[in-house]
Amino acid sequence: MAKKSKKDENPKVSADLEGFKMKINSFGEISSSFSIDKINEFLNKNVDDKKLRDRDDLEEVKKKPKK
Structure with missing residues (x-):
């Protein structure tokens, strides 16, 4: 069976961070x-x-309340 690619899935994030993307280019x-x-x-x-x-x-x- 073929494995499902994880690159296609978006991670679950807080509603405040919806749309947040980070990228590292070839120069770091x-x-x-x-x-x-x-x-x-x-x-x-x-x-x-x-x-x-x-x-x-x-x-x-x-x-701030402690967690």
Whole structure:
């Protein structure tokens, strides 16, 4: 039996990242369909940074619920 190619399937992603594509060209340069600022905003909102958990001077970290 022939195997199904995984290149034809799109991965399951968050609704905020719908349409996100990353490509690496022959020179090793990375290009994406989203700006770096939008990617960083998504990561700041959805990913817990364990290095910043115990800092008292960051109010954003205190307000964010731990997962």
